[in-house]
Amino acid sequence: MVLTPSTMLSLGTKAPDFQLQDVVNSKTISLATFKQYKALLVMFICCHCPFVKHVRQELANIGQDYSDRSLGIVAISANDAVQYPDDDANHLKIMARELGFNFPVCYDETQSVAKAYTAACTPDFFLFNRDRELVYRGQLDASRPSNDIPVTGKDLRSAIDATLADREIDFEQKPSIGCNIKWKPGKEPDYFGV
Secondary structure, X not given: OXXXXXXXXXXXXXOOOOEEEEOOOOOEEEHHHHOOOOEEEEEXXXXXXXXXXXXXXXXXXXXXXXXXXXXXXXXXXXXXXXXXXXXXXXXXXXXXXXXXXXXOEEEOOOOHHHXXXXXXXXXXXXXXXOOOEEEEEEXXXXXXXXXXXXXXXXXXXXXXXXXXOOOOOOOOOOOOEEEEOOOXXXXXXXXXXX
């Protein structure tokens, strides 16, 4: 496990479009899927990462808690399933069903979507406003598997609430920390300087 922070993509960056299949129902998911929502949360997750395991129930809670508000959510896994078979589409489907995720969960087999978002770790969070401009990127909260801080989703929830209320996000955005995305051999993105 390599402890990796998020890249902290520049605020104001437009959400890159994508077309991926929902692993649960095989529907094609893209930015247009969420056009009616005021905000869009794009999360990069996987099945095996201890950092994702630590917060995945809170991700399900966020999906439920905001289900009647104008927040679109999509979870994407880009890990190389050849080297990490626990992160393949079938395991993602099982995880989504077990946790009751009420949002699409997609598998980015080519890893092109993760690269477009400069995703670096699992979990990695990107929140976009109505114009699909990046307004938040960073941690869910200060909890980690190795500390005794409870998982509350405080940072991400505050950012979502501000965005839905058309308010500026007025706190320091701290990088998410997690396992590095498991890139296919020789396919590591250039934003790591490799």
